[in-house]
Amino acid sequence: MxxxxxxxxxxxxxxxxxxxxxxxxxxxxxxxxxxxxxxxxxxxxxxxxxxxxxxxxxxxxxxxxxxxxxxxxxxxxxxxxxxxxxxxxxxxxxxxxxxxxxxxxxxxxxxxxxxxxxxxxxxxxxxxxxxxxxxxxxxxxxxxxxxxxxxxxxxxxxxxxxxxxxxxxxxxxxxxxxxxxxxxxxSKSPIAVQGTKELLNWSRDHTVQDGLRYTGVWNSAALQTSDVATALLSGLEKRTPTFEKL
Amino acid sequence: MxxxxxxxxxxxxxxxxxxxxxxxxxxxxxxxxxxxxxxxxxxxxxxxxxxxxxxxxxxxxxxxxxxxxxxxxxxxxxxxxxxxxxxxxxxxxxxxxxxxxxxxxxxxxxxxxxxxxxxxxxxxxxxxxxxxxxxxxxxxxxxxxxxxxxxxxxxxxxxxxxxxxxxxxxxxxxxxxxxxxxxxxxSKSPIAVQGTKELLNWSRDHTVQDGLRYTGVWNSAALQTSDVATALLSGLEKRTPTFEKL
Amino acid sequence: MxxxxxxxxxxxxxxxxxxxxxxxxxxxxxxxxxxxxxxxxxxxxxxxxxxxxxxxxxxxxxxxxxxxxxxxxxxxxxxxxxxxxxxxxxxxxxxxxxxxxxxxxxxxxxxxxxxxxxxxxxxxxxxxxxxxxxxxxxxxxxxxxxxxxxxxxxxxxxxxxxxxxxxxxxxxxxxxxxxxxxxxxxSKSPIAVQGTKELLNWSRDHTVQDGLRYTGVWNSAALQTSDVATALLSGLEKRTPTFEKL
Amino acid sequence: MxxxxxxxxxxxxxxxxxxxxxxxxxxxxxxxxxxxxxxxxxxxxxxxxxxxxxxxxxxxxxxxxxxxxxxxxxxxxxxxxxxxxxxxxxxxxxxxxxxxxxxxxxxxxxxxxxxxxxxxxxxxxxxxxxxxxxxxxxxxxxxxxxxxxxxxxxxxxxxxxxxxxxxxxxxxxxxxxxxxxxxxxxSKSPIAVQGTKELLNWSRDHTVQDGLRYTGVWNSAALQTSDVATALLSGLEKRTPTFEKL
Amino acid sequence: MxxxxxxxxxxxxxxxxxxxxxxxxxxxxxxxxxxxxxxxxxxxxxxxxxxxxxxxxxxxxxxxxxxxxxxxxxxxxxxxxxxxxxxxxxxxxxxxxxxxxxxxxxxxxxxxxxxxxxxxxxxxxxxxxxxxxxxxxxxxxxxxxxxxxxxxxxxxxxxxxxxxxxxxxxxxxxxxxxxxxxxxxxSKSPIAVQGTKELLNWSRDHTVQDGLRYTGVWNSAALQTSDVATALLSGLEKRTPTFEKL
Amino acid sequence: MxxxxxxxxxxxxxxxxxxxxxxxxxxxxxxxxxxxxxxxxxxxxxxxxxxxxxxxxxxxxxxxxxxxxxxxxxxxxxxxxxxxxxxxxxxxxxxxxxxxxxxxxxxxxxxxxxxxxxxxxxxxxxxxxxxxxxxxxxxxxxxxxxxxxxxxxxxxxxxxxxxxxxxxxxxxxxxxxxxxxxxxxxSKSPIAVQGTKELLNWSRDHTVQDGLRYTGVWNSAALQTSDVATALLSGLEKRTPTFEKL
Incomplete structure (x- = not known):
């Protein structure tokens, strides 16, 4: 099992x-x-x-x-x-x-x-x-x-x-x-939610400095997702955003 | 900003x-x-x-x-x-x-x-x-x-x-x-208060043994401050101590 | 003192x-x-x-x-x-x-x-x-x-x-x-209680992965104690187990 | 591949x-x-x-x-x-x-x-x-x-x-x-050889103190192998020892 | 100075x-x-x-x-x-x-x-x-x-x-x-050279597992550079590649 | 023994x-x-x-x-x-x-x-x-x-x-x-030699950043020794310094 x-x-x-x-x-x-x-x-x-x-x-x-x-x-x-x-x-x-x-x-x-x-x-x-x-x-x-x-x-x-x-x-x-x-x-951006999980798990086992560094490297790719634009635009237009699968 | x-x-x-x-x-x-x-x-x-x-x-x-x-x-x-x-x-x-x-x-x-x-x-x-x-x-x-x-x-x-x-x-x-x-x-000794902050921040990111060691090295200098004598004397004389700036 | x-x-x-x-x-x-x-x-x-x-x-x-x-x-x-x-x-x-x-x-x-x-x-x-x-x-x-x-x-x-x-x-x-x-x-197995203390103290100062690994190595010996059999048998027979000293 | x-x-x-x-x-x-x-x-x-x-x-x-x-x-x-x-x-x-x-x-x-x-x-x-x-x-x-x-x-x-x-x-x-x-x-004891590999790999990534502790826990089980007796006896009798598989 | x-x-x-x-x-x-x-x-x-x-x-x-x-x-x-x-x-x-x-x-x-x-x-x-x-x-x-x-x-x-x-x-x-x-x-890709420096410096101070993980996260962005295509194409065409500044 | x-x-x-x-x-x-x-x-x-x-x-x-x-x-x-x-x-x-x-x-x-x-x-x-x-x-x-x-x-x-x-x-x-x-x-300052030993041993087991920090804290006391003046003065006067015991 x-x-x-x-x-x-x-x-x-x-x-x-x-x-x-x-x-x-x-x-x-x-x-x-x-x-x-x-x-x-x-x-x-x-x-x-x-x-x-x-x-x-x-x-x-x-x-x-x-x-x-x-x-x-x-x-x-x-x-x-x-x-x-x-x-x-x-x-x-x-x-x-x-x-x-x-x-x-x-x-x-x-x-x-x-x-x-x-x-x-x-x-x-x-x-x-x-x-x-x-x-x-x-x-x-x-x-x-x-x-x-x-x-x-x-x-x-x-x-x-x-x-x-x-x-x-x-x-x-x-x-x-x-x-x-x-x-x-x-309902949230899967890039954002899954990144949050990963960064919290990493931080549990590392120093604050290692946590900050890893976070910066992680987000240097993640921030290039179109989900950020999708989220911001939906916010301005006051509608529910739809995010691509991940 | x-x-x-x-x-x-x-x-x-x-x-x-x-x-x-x-x-x-x-x-x-x-x-x-x-x-x-x-x-x-x-x-x-x-x-x-x-x-x-x-x-x-x-x-x-x-x-x-x-x-x-x-x-x-x-x-x-x-x-x-x-x-x-x-x-x-x-x-x-x-x-x-x-x-x-x-x-x-x-x-x-x-x-x-x-x-x-x-x-x-x-x-x-x-x-x-x-x-x-x-x-x-x-x-x-x-x-x-x-x-x-x-x-x-x-x-x-x-x-x-x-x-x-x-x-x-x-x-x-x-x-x-x-x-x-x-x-x-x-109102407390700035040597004591600032040392406390530093030691707590260090301990958050290190093992207990590394924390104890670092604490001992830190205090090997800090304990030589005249604030300890000032604090003890004030205690005996029941008056409020005044500590030098830091 | x-x-x-x-x-x-x-x-x-x-x-x-x-x-x-x-x-x-x-x-x-x-x-x-x-x-x-x-x-x-x-x-x-x-x-x-x-x-x-x-x-x-x-x-x-x-x-x-x-x-x-x-x-x-x-x-x-x-x-x-x-x-x-x-x-x-x-x-x-x-x-x-x-x-x-x-x-x-x-x-x-x-x-x-x-x-x-x-x-x-x-x-x-x-x-x-x-x-x-x-x-x-x-x-x-x-x-x-x-x-x-x-x-x-x-x-x-x-x-x-x-x-x-x-x-x-x-x-x-x-x-x-x-x-x-x-x-x-x-009243519990001393192998189990003392092992629990040690593993919790180790885990406090190590990553989850290091904790799991150390636990496995620790228990590779500890599980060979007769206390496990003693405990299980007592459970089946609904009586209080007696464990050897340690 | x-x-x-x-x-x-x-x-x-x-x-x-x-x-x-x-x-x-x-x-x-x-x-x-x-x-x-x-x-x-x-x-x-x-x-x-x-x-x-x-x-x-x-x-x-x-x-x-x-x-x-x-x-x-x-x-x-x-x-x-x-x-x-x-x-x-x-x-x-x-x-x-x-x-x-x-x-x-x-x-x-x-x-x-x-x-x-x-x-x-x-x-x-x-x-x-x-x-x-x-x-x-x-x-x-x-x-x-x-x-x-x-x-x-x-x-x-x-x-x-x-x-x-x-x-x-x-x-x-x-x-x-x-x-x-x-x-x-x-030709050596597999318990000894494989333990040596594991302990060297562990030590590479850990402090000396963590290395010593892990070594002690590892060997608390490994030393109970019959290979030690086999090796010692063969040494005394000046013949080549045979070790069980692992 | x-x-x-x-x-x-x-x-x-x-x-x-x-x-x-x-x-x-x-x-x-x-x-x-x-x-x-x-x-x-x-x-x-x-x-x-x-x-x-x-x-x-x-x-x-x-x-x-x-x-x-x-x-x-x-x-x-x-x-x-x-x-x-x-x-x-x-x-x-x-x-x-x-x-x-x-x-x-x-x-x-x-x-x-x-x-x-x-x-x-x-x-x-x-x-x-x-x-x-x-x-x-x-x-x-x-x-x-x-x-x-x-x-x-x-x-x-x-x-x-x-x-x-x-x-x-x-x-x-x-x-x-x-x-x-x-x-x-x-003359090499600056993405590749600077990434190599960073990853070696990180590895010096971390375990092998943390090194591998950090490397994977780092390269998840770095591999999306056009330098890889530039390098491969130049290789096939047997000419010296030119890489953008960084 | x-x-x-x-x-x-x-x-x-x-x-x-x-x-x-x-x-x-x-x-x-x-x-x-x-x-x-x-x-x-x-x-x-x-x-x-x-x-x-x-x-x-x-x-x-x-x-x-x-x-x-x-x-x-x-x-x-x-x-x-x-x-x-x-x-x-x-x-x-x-x-x-x-x-x-x-x-x-x-x-x-x-x-x-x-x-x-x-x-x-x-x-x-x-x-x-x-x-x-x-x-x-x-x-x-x-x-x-x-x-x-x-x-x-x-x-x-x-x-x-x-x-x-x-x-x-x-x-x-x-x-x-x-x-x-x-x-x-x-013949050297015992403060300097013993500090060097300690700092090298610490550095072996810690990251570069932790090594630098510990070194700074260690020397914040050690640099207050009179051995520094003794060493410098002897250097200027071109004679062999004598350092107090430690």
Whole structure:
């Protein structure tokens, strides 16, 4: 399933018909109940038979490769050039946190139960939560608490610490709100919106000076789009602009 | 105007009579209505006549230089060695956000309307907002939302996400509060206050270890100021210390 | 006392009987009243007699060494491999902030008074506050304000900006809550909890890509612990797991 | 062809039967004559018909994606977990330099002609030479000269500046030497050899402290291999050790 | 004089008539005899009268500003977008090393005497040598030796360690060779040559991955120049291409 | 022995009577024959008895701590504030390389045999060689070859690639030369020499801009030493200056 997720987002990233992506969970009960631990641990070692033959140094190589390819699947969402809005509801545990951290915006319904669950199964979260969560929310102490205790937290707390942007009464409301936000993003110049995403992701990982420099180089091409003229003209003429696909 | 802004802040930075700077907007309606797009786009290309002759690779060079020199003007506020308090009111769009992000403290009046407006005119903000805003407020998802939708937001929301430090009834109140804060900063040792600004700016862009090391080297000189003795003595004698200019 | 603090935390870090650490202040009045300035300034210069003989370049060397060894003492708390929960109450000024910033979680009682006090004694805080505080709380402008004005702030404000995780009625309540949180952390796999701490600390100072890579390498060994099997089995059998010391 | 190169090296990277890779050019005349410029430029834009419809901002997006996927193909050689020895002969221009820079060791025959050719076709090399070459050879001024003049250089000069490790009379000799070196590497513990490659690549891009830390974490698993015992025992018994595949 | 140097290079950087710059010393005896120490130390402190009034903390602020503005002057050579070839002869001490390290290529005459002279006047070189020299030559131990002993070294040694690209019989020969190299660079596409300089400078200070990414973004605009077509067409038609100014 | 090495260098670092350090090997046969593997592997696991009880995840924790404390011992040489000259002769294998890479200058006698020996005992070198060697010598391909083949190399090759600064006929000659160099360094201002060491080490791990900034801050204190006046005055009076201890 995770390999498929990667393929889908790699494709959405360059499909000119796509301008924004909503990522939500099927069914009423859960966004995701977390990793199927048994399947994953088998995946790591290529099935039970293989394990016995390897020394811990060689098992480590298999594990590292496995974790890396799993991380790559999830990272495909972050690398998607189009904005991604993640809608969460119900149980959103473990991998649900890893996955949602790669989206640009997170919203949820009131009934959502979040949990950085991994310590409860004997491991430190390794598919991205421990790397991305402290860069998404402001309170580092809160990140440490929920990650080291596996304490569940609700929608209101997620809103207070800035993990989600807004909370809605029910899943359907949250999905509607996400679609509305996606439609709004899709109505803007795709050059502008996708550039904004890229520059914010770059800036997260670089100094202010490197951020400014990269921005200038990026926009030296992007500003040559006809979207700027289209937008300005529409503004003067007080009509809704139409932008070419990207 | 932006070149002038740079000159002024370069000068304030080293003027020994200045201990704190308040940056606010003239007039009742707006802190800044954003970039005069027409003027800027002409500036980028050296006027209309010039454009036709250049290929996109050469236009990109002009644009990069133009964006860089614009960024430098704004960055002069950040580089100013004295603390800068920015007071916003009314319309605070586009460049108003870029500019205020370079101040140390932001406060505003209740009526302030903020907007990362750039996607509405077909471009990704390139004068600093996308680089600095995620390092100023804690919720990365919120930054992405307001930057990719150009959704306006008010004073209360700006306060909630930590973009502004406090909100006042009217512009005049905000200016008074800023002056009070500036006077408070100006009453402290300028060696201490300016060092604090520098060390916080350095730490934003470096690891904890690099931050600690730089701090130690910085203070190996700064601690030799007579301000420490002045401050301690005044404390013992329960009177207000007076510190030399810097 | 600070050298002792370092020795204690170096020892707690590797003592297999320790799974979580609570750091609180003795007595009812203060977590810490800040640095004993007189003692420190003497320490810096090796006593008054020594100062006169040295030129400012040589004094700077002494000061840099002194600050560095002071920083190292405080950093020992951050480097402690076990989770550290800091409980604050009453006066928590100056070094109290430096110290608490190295803990993983901060909680406090309602009566706590915080202050980044250093500018009041003529210096920029150099034992870690200016480096760590902006990475702990989300609002950079707030950090600048409290650091450049030395304005005290209370428990509620500390909670609002994310400096503390929760506020309790009295010191005793806060200590109880810390113990409860520590017991909870101690009941989980120590491989998982200590790995989580390490990976979060690494991620704070590195790019997302470096964070993911380091996580994969770290877990390539950690996942080979028997704690994973212990945790999964206990889950299936609905009983509380017991994990070996670490 | 480049996509195929990537697939091959992705496969070699994890194929347990492979312990070292020799990369050389077919035919007597050239290691590689450089990029087929016409094909590449068509590839960039998806064929001629597509170009006319796009504005320079949108063309830039296509170009960036194209360059990135080209870079990824070449980078697959660097990411290959097994050591790669590159043998060059005859004409080794443009992409030949990009490609060889991703190998671990470069050797060549006396007749090799090297050239960072890109400025001669109007572009700055973008498939890796400008990024990797200055980290491979010691003289930065030499890198600038050959990159900004497109001046060809021979085997002796390549040896003097440290671009190649050794020079052989003819291509066949160089290939033999490469095979000998590959066989030598393959006779060592694969855990040790592949770890060495990884740690050197990591160190190139990180500070000494980050390098030491990463090394310690890496080896905390790798040292648990049975290869250490195998190597030590063989040493004592003065026989050639045999190491399991990896 | 240094302020003038900065203005000149800032101007050369954007003057479309300039495609390459040769930097050499006037007169037969010296490229530069190093800093006029007396003048510099007065400059640092704004003249003798000013010094007495300031405490060491305040003197440090003046010194830091002075060093920074001096560094900025020298850095202007590095930031010049056109390639800079530095020709050295005779005495090339102290600031001569600082300055030449900012050029892209260094060549010299046989009689050149180099010296990182600063420790002989009681200071660590602070105008760039200690920062740039280890990134220019391959042998870090050699850099340490010549910087910590102030041992002079000659042209042959400078060539051996890669500090200069080539050595000529006399100053006139070196200047001729520099002009020839400059003319060669000037005959290439300025988009390509200036892009090459920028990308090499960026790569020196960034990881390979950041280098590749920046390169792709840079070239997404640069590849749209008509210079590529001009170069290719000239190649097919076997004539010398002419490129537009930049 | 390694813990002792650390204590000695920690002490030399701050002992005002020490101005330069020579590090050489006792006896005629070897600088160091490399790690006593048996002792080390026992050290890692706290003796044989302990191993059986631990799972691979817990063994990894012990190993990581052991490697880290070993690295710290070696790093003490690099952190020593005084210049360190390492003299090698005879067998200089394994840890001899790790150790010598932390010195500032390396010289050797003609008979020296170097070897990055670790892959021969089944492990990737983890006490510093793989991190520091590529930053010391210019040819990255050469580093990869000798590290992945464990091929020994002699003094001449070490000189050619820049690993050692010079080669002497016999150990005694090399020691004499080192003492001469040490005496020369010791005759200069210790503020200048020690500052030069620090700034070069900082620059190795930072961008040019960060290097320039740090240098300016460092020298804002260091330039206030009386050594500058002492050096200048002695120069004018053509006599040998005497500098105070540091």
């Amino acid at each position: 995770w390999l498929e997720l990667r393929q889908i987002f790699d494709q959405l990233s360059v499909d000119p018909n796509v301008r924004a992506v909503i990522l939500s969970g099927a069914g009423p009960r859960a966004f995701t109940a977390g990793l199927d631990v048994k399947a994953a641990s088998q995946g790591m070692l290529g099935g039970k038979e293989g394990v016995g033959k390897l020394d811990p140094g060689r098992i480590a190589v298999q594990m590292r490769r496995h974790v890396a390819s799993f991380q790559d699947c999830i990272t495909a969402v972050e690398k998607c050039e189009k904005p991604v809005i993640c809608v969460m509801h119900g149980i959103s545990y473990g991998l649900g946190i890893d996955l949602s951290c790669t989206a640009d915006v997170r919203i949820c319904s009131k009934d959502t139960q979040f949990c950085v669950k991994e310590v409860d199964i004997g491991l430190a979260a390794d598919i991205g939560t421990l790397t991305r969560l402290p860069k998404i929310v402001g309170s580092y102490g809160w990140v440490k608490e929920v990650s080291m205790t596996a304490r569940p937290f609700g929608a209101e707390e997620a809103m207070r610490v800035g993990f989600v942007n807004s909370v809605y009464e029910a899943k359907a409301d949250a999905v509607s709100a996400a679609i509305e936000m996606g439609v709004l993003m899709a | 932006w070149l002038e802004l740079r000159q002024i802040f370069d000068q304030l930075s080293v003027d020994p009579n200045v201990r704190a700077v308040i940056l606010s907007g003239a007039g009742p309606r707006a802190f800044t209505a954003g970039l005069d797009v027409k003027a800027a786009s002409q500036g980028m290309l050296g006027g209309k006549e010039g454009v036709g002759k250049l290929d996109p690779g050469r236009i990109a060079v002009q644009m990069r230089r133009h964006v860089a020199s614009f960024q430098d003007c704004i960055t002069a506020v950040e580089k100013c060695e004295k603390p800068v308090i920015c007071v916003m009111h009314g319309i605070s769009y586009g460049l108003g956000i870029d500019l205020s992000c370079t101040a140390d403290v932001r406060i505003c009046s209740k009526d302030t309307q903020f907007c990362v407006k750039e996607v509405d005119i077909g471009l990704a903000a390139d004068i600093g907002t996308l680089t600095r805003l995620p390092k100023i407020v804690g919720s990365y998802g919120w930054v992405k939302e307001v930057s990719m939708t150009a959704r306006p937001f008010g004073a209360e929301e700006a306060m909630r996400v930590g973009f502004v430090n406090s909100v006042y009834e009217a512009k005049a109140d905000a200016v008074s509060a800023a002056i009070e804060m500036g006077v408070l900063m100006a | 600070w050298l002792e603090l370092r020795q204690i935390f170096d020892q707690l870090s590797v003592d297999p009987n320790v799974r979580a650490v609570i750091l609180s202040g003795a007595g009812p009045r203060a977590f810490t009243a800040g640095l004993d300035v007189k003692a420190a300034s003497q320490g810096m210069l090796g006593g008054k007699e020594g100062v006169g003989k040295l030129d400012p370049g040589r004094i700077a060397v002494q000061m840099r060494r002194h600050v560095a060894s002071f920083q190292d003492c405080i950093t020992a708390v951050e480097k402690c491999e076990k989770p550290v929960i800091c409980v604050m109450h009453g006066i928590s000024y100056g070094l109290g902030i430096d110290l608490s910033c190295t803990a993983d979680v901060r909680i406090c009682s309602k009566d706590t008074q915080f202050c980044v006090k250093e500018v009041d004694i003529g210096l920029a805080a150099d034992i870690g506050t200016l480096t760590r505080l902006p990475k702990i709380v989300g609002s950079y402008g707030w950090v600048k304000e409290v650091s450049m004005t030395a304005r005290p702030f209370g428990a509620e404000e500390a909670m609002r900006v994310g400096f503390v995780n929760s506020v309790y009625e009295a010191k005793a309540d806060a200590v109880s809550a810390a113990i409860e949180m520590g017991v909870l952390m101690a | 480049w996509l195929e190169l990537r697939q091959i090296f992705d496969q070699l990277s994890v194929d347990p039967n492979v312990r070292a890779v020799i990369l050389s050019g077919a035919g007597p005349r050239a290691f590689t004559a450089g990029l087929d410029v016409k094909a590449a430029s068509q590839g960039m834009l998806g064929g001629k018909e597509g170009v006319g419809k796009l504005d320079p901002g949108r063309i830039a997006v296509q170009m960036r994606r194209h360059v990135a996927s080209f870079q990824d193909c070449i980078t697959a050689v660097e990411k290959c977990e097994k050591p790669v020895i590159c043998v060059m002969h005859g004409i080794s221009y443009g992409l030949g330099i990009d490609l060889s820079c991703t190998a671990d060791v470069r050797i060549c025959s006396k007749d090799t002609q090297f050239c960072v050719k890109e400025v001669d076709i109007g572009l700055a090399a973008d498939i890796g030479t400008l990024t990797r070459l200055p980290k491979i050879v010691g003289s930065y001024g030499w890198v600038k000269e050959v990159s900004m003049t497109a001046r060809p250089f021979g085997a002796e000069e390549a040896m003097r500046v440290g671009f190649v490790n050794s020079v052989y009379e003819a291509k066949a000799d160089a290939v033999s030497a490469a095979i000998e070196m590959g066989v030598l590497m393959a | 240094w302020l003038e140097l900065r203005q000149i290079f800032d101007q050369l950087s954007v003057d479309p008539n300039v495609r390459a710059v040769i930097l050499s010393g006037a007169g037969p005896r010296a490229f530069t005899a190093g800093l006029d120490v007396k003048a510099a130390s007065q400059g640092m402190l704004g003249g003798k009268e000013g010094v007495g009034k300031l405490d060491p903390g305040r003197i440090a602020v003046q010194m830091r500003r002075h060093v920074a503005s001096f560094q900025d002057c020298i850095t202007a050579v590095e930031k010049c977008e056109k390639p800079v070839i530095c020709v050295m002869h005779g005495i090339s001490y102290g600031l001569g090393i600082d300055l030449s390290c900012t050029a892209d290529v260094r060549i010299c005459s046989k009689d050149t005497q180099f010296c990182v002279k600063e420790v002989d006047i009681g200071l660590a070189a602070d105008i760039g040598t200690l920062t740039r020299l280890p990134k220019i030559v391959g042998s870090y131990g050699w850099v340490k030796e010549v910087s910590m002993t102030a041992r002079p070294f000659g042209a042959e040694e400078a060539m051996r360690v890669g500090f200069v690209n080539s050595v000529y019989e006399a100053k006139a020969d070196a200047v001729s060779a520099a002009i020839e190299m400059g003319v060669l660079m000037a | 390694w813990l002792e090495l650390r204590q000695i260098f920690d002490q030399l670092s701050v002992d005002p009577n020490v101005r330069a350090v020579i590090l050489s090997g006792a006896g005629p046969r070897a600088f160091t024959a490399g790690l006593d593997v048996k002792a080390a592997s026992q050290g890692m696991l706290g003796g044989k008895e302990g191993v059986g009880k631990l799972d691979p995840g817990r063994i990894a924790v012990q190993m990581r701590r052991h490697v880290a404390s070993f690295q710290d011992c070696i790093t003490a040489v690099e952190k020593c504030e005084k210049p360190v000259i390492c003299v090698m002769h005879g067998i200089s294998y394994g840890l001899g390389i790790d150790l010598s890479c932390t010195a500032d200058v390396r010289i050797c006698s003609k008979d020296t045999q170097f070897c990055v020996k670790e892959v021969d005992i089944g492990l990737a070198a983890d006490i510093g060689t793989l991190t520091r060697l590529p930053k010391i010598v210019g040819s990255y391909g050469w580093v990869k070859e000798v590290s992945m083949t464990a091929r020994p190399f002699g003094a001449e090759e070490a000189m050619r690639v820049g690993f050692v600064n010079s080669v002497y006929e016999a150990k005694a000659d090399a020691v004499s030369a080192a003492i001469e160099m040490g005496v020369l360094m010791a």
